[in-house]
Amino acid sequence: MTVELLCVGTELLLGNIVNTNAAYLAEGCAALGLSCYHQSVVGDNEERLEEAVKLALKRADIVILSGGLGPTKDDITKEVTARAFGRALHEDAHTKERISGYFRHMKTAGVTENNWKQALVPEGAIVVDNHNGTAPGLIIEGEEKTAILLPGPPNELKPMFEEAIAPYLNKLVPEGIYSRMIKLCGIGESKAETMIADLMERQTNPTIAPYAKTGEVHLRVTAKAKNEEEADRLLEPVTKELYRRFGDMIYTEDEKVSLEDVVAALLTDQKLTLTTAESCTGGKLAGRIVNVAGVSGVYSEGYITYSNDAKSRLLGVSSETLEKYGAVSVQTAKEMAEGAARAAVADAALSVTGIAGPDGGTKEKPVGLVYIGCYLKGHTRVEEFHFTGNREKNRDYAVVRALTLLREELLANRG
Amino acid sequence: MTVELLCVGTELLLGNIVNTNAAYLAEGCAALGLSCYHQSVVGDNEERLEEAVKLALKRADIVILSGGLGPTKDDITKEVTARAFGRALHEDAHTKERISGYFRHMKTAGVTENNWKQALVPEGAIVVDNHNGTAPGLIIEGEEKTAILLPGPPNELKPMFEEAIAPYLNKLVPEGIYSRMIKLCGIGESKAETMIADLMERQTNPTIAPYAKTGEVHLRVTAKAKNEEEADRLLEPVTKELYRRFGDMIYTEDEKVSLEDVVAALLTDQKLTLTTAESCTGGKLAGRIVNVAGVSGVYSEGYITYSNDAKSRLLGVSSETLEKYGAVSVQTAKEMAEGAARAAVADAALSVTGIAGPDGGTKEKPVGLVYIGCYLKGHTRVEEFHFTGNREKNRDYAVVRALTLLREELLANRG
Numbered sequence: 001m002t003v004e005l006l007c008v009g010t011e012l013l014l015g016n017i018v019n020t021n022a023a024y025l026a027e028g029c030a031a032l033g034l035s036c037y038h039q040s041v042v043g044d045n046e047e048r049l050e051e052a053v054k055l056a057l058k059r060a061d062i063v064i065l066s067g068g069l070g071p072t073k074d075d076i077t078k079e080v081t082a083r084a085f086g087r088a089l090h091e092d093a094h095t096k097e098r099i100s101g102y103f104r105h106m107k108t109a110g111v112t113e114n115n116w117k118q119a120l121v122p123e124g125a126i127v128v129d130n131h132n133g134t135a136p137g138l139i140i141e142g143e144e145k146t147a148i149l150l151p152g153p154p155n156e157l158k159p160m161f162e163e164a165i166a167p168y169l170n171k172l173v174p175e176g177i178y179s180r181m182i183k184l185c186g187i188g189e190s191k192a193e194t195m196i197a198d199l200m201e202r203q204t205n206p207t208i209a210p211y212a213k214t215g216e217v218h219l220r221v222t223a224k225a226k227n228e229e230e231a232d233r234l235l236e237p238v239t240k241e242l243y244r245r246f247g248d249m250i251y252t253e254d255e256k257v258s259l260e261d262v263v264a265a266l267l268t269d270q271k272l273t274l275t276t277a278e279s280c281t282g283g284k285l286a287g288r289i290v291n292v293a294g295v296s297g298v299y300s301e302g303y304i305t306y307s308n309d310a311k312s313r314l315l316g317v318s319s320e321t322l323e324k325y326g327a328v329s330v331q332t333a334k335e336m337a338e339g340a341a342r343a344a345v346a347d348a349a350l351s352v353t354g355i356a357g358p359d360g361g362t363k364e365k366p367v368g369l370v371y372i373g374c375y376l377k378g379h380t381r382v383e384e385f386h387f388t389g390n391r392e393k394n395r396d397y398a399v400v401r402a403l404t405l406l407r408e409e410l411l412a413n414r415g
Numbered sequence: 416m417t418v419e420l421l422c423v424g425t426e427l428l429l430g431n432i433v434n435t436n437a438a439y440l441a442e443g444c445a446a447l448g449l450s451c452y453h454q455s456v457v458g459d460n461e462e463r464l465e466e467a468v469k470l471a472l473k474r475a476d477i478v479i480l481s482g483g484l485g486p487t488k489d490d491i492t493k494e495v496t497a498r499a500f501g502r503a504l505h506e507d508a509h510t511k512e513r514i515s516g517y518f519r520h521m522k523t524a525g526v527t528e529n530n531w532k533q534a535l536v537p538e539g540a541i542v543v544d545n546h547n548g549t550a551p552g553l554i555i556e557g558e559e560k561t562a563i564l565l566p567g568p569p570n571e572l573k574p575m576f577e578e579a580i581a582p583y584l585n586k587l588v589p590e591g592i593y594s595r596m597i598k599l600c601g602i603g604e605s606k607a608e609t610m611i612a613d614l615m616e617r618q619t620n621p622t623i624a625p626y627a628k629t630g631e632v633h634l635r636v637t638a639k640a641k642n643e644e645e646a647d648r649l650l651e652p653v654t655k656e657l658y659r660r661f662g663d664m665i666y667t668e669d670e671k672v673s674l675e676d677v678v679a680a681l682l683t684d685q686k687l688t689l690t691t692a693e694s695c696t697g698g699k700l701a702g703r704i705v706n707v708a709g710v711s712g713v714y715s716e717g718y719i720t721y722s723n724d725a726k727s728r729l730l731g732v733s734s735e736t737l738e739k740y741g742a743v744s745v746q747t748a749k750e751m752a753e754g755a756a757r758a759a760v761a762d763a764a765l766s767v768t769g770i771a772g773p774d775g776g777t778k779e780k781p782v783g784l785v786y787i788g789c790y791l792k793g794h795t796r797v798e799e800f801h802f803t804g805n806r807e808k809n810r811d812y813a814v815v816r817a818l819t820l821l822r823e824e825l826l827a828n829r830g
Contacts, residue, residue, distance in 0.1 A: 011626060013451050015442030016635065018435055022456070026430030036428050037463055041437070041454035048452055072608050105783065105803045112605045132804050153627065155808055209431070276698075276719070282705025283691075283698030286719045290697025293773055293806055300722030301729065304691070304701045307715030310759075314716060344725075358708055391708055 001173055003034040004060035006052055008068035008077050009152055010043040021066045021157055028161055032169050033177035033224060044074045053084045057145045067152030069135035071114040078138065081147050082122035085140050089120040092127055099134050128164045132156045137164065178231030179222040181255040182242050185215065185404040192217040195245055206238050215400030216259065248411055259403045260288050266410040267298040275344035276302035277315055277336040279327065279353040280370065285399045301344050305336070315339030328353050328365050330382045337373035337380050349375040350402045356391045370398045374405045376413060416588055418449040419475035421467055423483035423492050424567060425458040436481045436572055443576055448588045448639060459489045468499045472560045482567030484550035486529040493553065496562050497537035500555050504535040507542055514549050543579045547571045552579065593646030594637040596670040597657050600630065600819040607632040610660055621653050630815030631674065663826055674818045675703050681825040682713040690759035691717035692730055692751040694742065694768040695785065700814045716759050720751065730754030743768050743780055745797045752788035752795050764790040765817045771806045785813045789820045791828060
């Protein structure tokens with residue numbers, strides 16, 4: 001079964017935004033075992049869009065369109081696709097009610113007249129609720145071909161694809177695709193690839209594909225199988241082999257579980273509380289920990305101490321340490337972690353101090369130098385890192401390394 | 416004059432990499448005043464690539480292909496395109512010498528036999544030297560149509576486009592493209608569009624195109640003009656009209672300037688310091704403020720107070736307030752902001768307290784309810800928001816709204 005992607009939007013044609021939707025959808029379709037031979041981008045132009053829709057429907061069994069479902073009259077993806085299938089548009093009461101509810105809930109902004117355009121759906125189409133915006137997703141099933149219409153904003157498209165479209169597509173593929181996402185922390189992508197080069201070459205079912213995320217490596221192990229049982233039989237030996245090679249670097253096999261989820265779960269299991277003391281990351285580490293819904297059981301407060309004065313006053317870092325070793329030093333990172341644990345009466349504390357850039361670097365302490373401290377029940381470990389990205393990337397890497405460090409300490413503490 | 420982009424690579428079709436080349440080339444072509452109506456991606460398959468090349472050459476004056484110029488037999492872009500123009504390949508002595516030199520310089524890796532494939536060029540093609548790799552760029556000028564072949568790796572493609580291809584294309588186009596990015600906060604996309612519907616319809620040069628970001632709206636105003644002076648003459652009246660309609664909602668005209676940049680600049684101008692007290696955003700607001708390089712002059716510390724105890728202990732929120740009104744209330748937001756300013760001895764403070772979800776909502780206080788407090792020199796303003804996204808989106812919206820609120824207060828304070 002073949003699928004083709006058609007992304008609609010003048011901002012893509014002008015290069016104002018990078019087409020991350022195409023990569024996301026392509027990856028999702030490949031994981032489902034669908035073959036994709038073409039991706040295209042067209043603007044919000046009726047004639048060209050119609051041509052593109054027809055060409056895609058000629059070439060592939062399923063065409064996934066994204067973008068152009070907004071409330072303005074520039075948005076014509078639905079109208080043009082419905083016409084290609086010979087379907088009229090009618091108002092969908094359920095969607096109208098959902099959009100009303102969306103605006104009632106928002107309170108600040110009223111429904112404008114053009115929003116009701118989004119409640120129009122092609123005859124016989126499957127309506128997919130959008131939990132993060134107003135435009136519904138639509139599945140138009142023709143006699144031989146199917147079109148799937150998704151909203152353009154990635155934070156609407158991605159959850160909709162995951163929740164509704166992937167399960168829909170999965171039913172269409174006779175040999176299903178089953179995959180596990182083996183997520184690693186504390187290792188670089190090249191190193192990880194080198195360690196499994198032989199497996200990647202040898203394996204055909206399941207296959208192994210690595211994806212680099214900031215500070216993490218994810219390995220997708222994918223099997224083609226008739227059912228879940230057969231899939232498990234195929235996936236299990238490869239998973240075991242990966243554990244043999246990477247050991248504790250593997251923090252989950254579950255696509256939906258993040259590194260912060262795992263750290264929060266370890267803290268909960270061990271009945272430990274955590275606090276944070278951040279300089280260069282300036283709240284990003286805490287922000288990531290608070291991503292975990294229900295984290296309040298283990299995390300109740302954190303400190304952003306950007307200035308030396310704040311480090312001393314809030315965390316009790318001694319002025320002698322700051323003068324002698326500087327704010328970016330092993331000693332300061334250690335005192336920050338210990339001081340934060342003391343101030344918050346927490347069992348564990350993470351501290352981050354470094355030079356994120358672009359300025360502030362010296363020969364001895366260059367941009368990218370970051371110290372991360374991890375206090376756990378009376379003992380503090382400090383690690384030194386040298387990141388090579390820009391300000392934003394250096395701070396993101398520091399956050400992942402801090403979580404990785406705490407995870408290591410919590411695993412050791414568990415024994 | 417029209418241009419079309421055709422990116423070649425199975426890794427793009429599988430979604431293993433994001434197509435940043437397309438965005439880069441599209442932006443570059445738009446800046447040169449070339450109209451681009453189609454972008455496509457195909458794999459390294461001879462038949463489908465040939466079809467795609469022919470279709471693109473039919474639709475556009477110039478087709479830019481990227482990828483598939485490597486040394487392996489999978490790489491067929493050059494062979495297929497040359498055939499479409501009826502040109503044979505011959506060995507280019509200059510390129511052969513350049514490739515030899517490249518490998519001499521690299522020292523570590525020797526030339527493999529298949530590298531000489533990269534010295535083959537179509538008859539009559541313009542050869543563009545690659546200063547960052549082995550594959551040369553190629554320009555094949557037909558009687559009516561032109562194909563430009565570029566290597567796939569971005570660190571080879573980008574410098575080659577800038578140094579050789581953009582100047583080549585520039586000679587073909589009489590007019591250039593100039594644009595301004597007008598960024599708004601404190602207004603939704605539909606509302607903003609409604610307010611400029613007439614302009615969007617009426618304007619042809621310059622054009623106005625809106626883009627929604629989380630909590631912000633960006634309007635790109637683009638003019639076709641012979642030079643910068645003429646462009647300014649065209650852009651100025653439209654920019655003025657947008658200021659007349661949106662007033663202070665416009666926070667910048669500079670593509671590179673963010674909301675946090677503007678807030679930090681206002682604080683610096685007014686010689687004011689800022690602190691933050693975050694509950695549901697848990698450090699994300701501070702993390703965004705610290706995005707600003709050199710923010711230490713105005714921001715030195717912040718508090719993450721996720722628990723009631725932390726709100727009382729660190730910020731002095733009274734237990735009576737927490738009991739009577741709850742942690743998510745106008746009163747608590749007010750006391751958080753005031754307490755943070757007091758604790759940090761700051762002139763201004765932002766506080767955020769809310770229910771980000773997915774759990775924790777009640778009928779009176781549903782998921783998405785967020786109070787944002789802004790203390791500024793003795794006065795505190797608290798705003799109530801109802802966000803409708805998931806946990807992540809609600810927290811991101813709260814961060815933007817907090818920055819927007821502070822900006823409003825700082826503008827009022829400036830008088």
